[in-house]
Amino acid sequence: MPNVSSPRLTRAIGALSLARGGKLEGVEVAYEQYGELSPSGDNAVLICHALTGNAQAAGEGGWWDPLIGPGAAFDTDRYAVICANILGSCYGTTGPPSTNPSTGRPYGGSFPVITVGDMVAAQEQLLLQLGVRSLASVAGGSLGGLQVLEWLARRPGFVRSAVIVAANLAHEPWTIAFNECARDAIRNDPNWLGGDYAGSAKEPAQGLALARMIAMISYRSAPSFSSRFGRRVSGTAVSGQPQFAVESYLHYQGQKLVGRFDANAYVRITEAMDAYDVGEDRGGAGAALRAFKGPALVVGIDSDILYPTWQQRQIVDTLRANGNVAEYAEIATPHGHDAFLIEWAQMDQHIRGFLAELPG
């Protein structure tokens, strides 16, 4: 596949007033850009990342790399593809591990409550600074898809099309349940200290690892685990019982996240996801999305248990009822929710086809 790379850049966007109250001073946004912005500033595509993602969407190790580049689905010969780390995360954009300018110490547990709207507000400030006048498209999967919906509701005139993958209008309680168990795993860690672990010798690593293990159950599927692991044994547990390969896998995934993510960020971002409802305080989802007039591609994943396909069909129905051209496509895969980071051929086909039909 084509390959592009970008240095990670950072922009200071100043103060940001937050939806649930309070204000963050001196906010910085980390981003990457692939392809050139046109003089008129109207060929940008914003890519929105998921819970533990970052701004590195393309290039080696980029989380959507096969979809972004010259001649790729998101064609960098045509578009300036921009991906920014979300507010509240830990990959360069202001988040809990960032230094609070008023104290000179990390926010930690004092980082304010944020919303998906706040994440989009930070992205908007970045785009305005970069000279973007209009987005040819905004695209994302999972939490990225929630951000896309928020863009449509918040700045309908700024966005000309949308690609929403494996997301929903608002989290259902079964999804909230997974997130609350994950948060509880973190809060139960004796090193959590209410989030103020930055000054202590230890981090809530066990809790964060377990949070990831719980989430992995929901990101994949029972059939994918059965075909990948079966009842293969990878060793003997301390107890003397067999240690199954699936258990070793979960622990490995947990430890991997500990090495690259922050527990406060995990808590704050999952809270924002659960709280998000595009129709809240907007008279419902239909009314919230009514001012957006562009076409949309909504992609479901047939084995996704976390954001099952009826939820993407609901997005399509809502948009169509508003008069939008809304296309539904479904990824056929055993891999579950994570398929939007795995099934490159199908993702490419659907997104490429959708963007090819856009005017301009």
Place this chain on the structure above:
Amino acid sequence: MPNVSSPRLTRAIGALSLARGGKLEGVEVAYEQYGELSPSGDNAVLICHALTGNAQAAGEGGWWDPLIGPGAAFDTDRYAVICANILGSCYGTTGPPSTNPSTGRPYGGSFPVITVGDMVAAQEQLLLQLGVRSLASVAGGSLGGLQVLEWLARRPGFVRSAVIVAANLAHEPWTIAFNECARDAIRNDPNWLGGDYAGSAKEPAQGLALARMIAMISYRSAPSFSSRFGRRVSGTAVSGQPQFAVESYLHYQGQKLVGRFDANAYVRITEAMDAYDVGEDRGGAGAALRAFKGPALVVGIDSDILYPTWQQRQIVDTLRANGNVAEYAEIATPHGHDAFLIEWAQMDQHIRGFLAELPG
């Protein structure tokens, strides 16, 4: 529904050699009995309970009460219905909270590794003491169903029929994943102390509560949570974000288990469940079950994600390939795995119909 009650009785069954090595001395088994054993000792039905169940299957608060009694599906005018607390549990049968006779202190973390085979071995000693010569049927759901399979493999001549609900021949990795996350929640609790918390002031309550919360996700279903809780808010979390009703429900369920169950028992029993494979060391499931000649009713639950219905069909196929009469019935319900403790009318219909056709 008809109602019967029984005092909880206890029998000392002596020493028990364990499948994974070691021996438990002075084992006691708690049980209840509903209905009279015939002089020939051949009208007993053994009921096997699930992970956190107990011997009280019938009577007020009994976990299968609507199915057991005079004229009920398990008709106590016809059968002596016996239910025993499993080995390794904490409701009267020897388990981690029991006193180790060789030290005078609770076993705690030193309780040996047990298997489903050990649970059945303890039941067998009890039944022989009670004068049972042959079981008209052995029945159970979830872990109870694993015990039924073990009975068929271990004592095929002792069992004349079987009722297996929402169980499988061996745990699939996605189910093991839920259990390992639950065990990790317990082990991460600073009060766990490797299981030796009996002498300390605190128990691993947070860990056990989270274990239950994780399990509850798998015991119910996304549609049941959606219809029951939706996005109803029950308060405001410490963070300032909404506290969803589903979150309050999970915490309530977690606390409820803390009040009635032991963390060591939770770990030991789930390990035994994950390790169980009826065909292990027996040449596969077909060979393991070949000597059992009786009829079987196998019940699946259409919304069960933990033990999905293909797994019950696999049991049926295995039995039929051996020449058994094996009937498959499916509970239609939104409630998920727990439906075997909820959908009384359907459970009654299938079990009553099956037992009515038995000879004698």
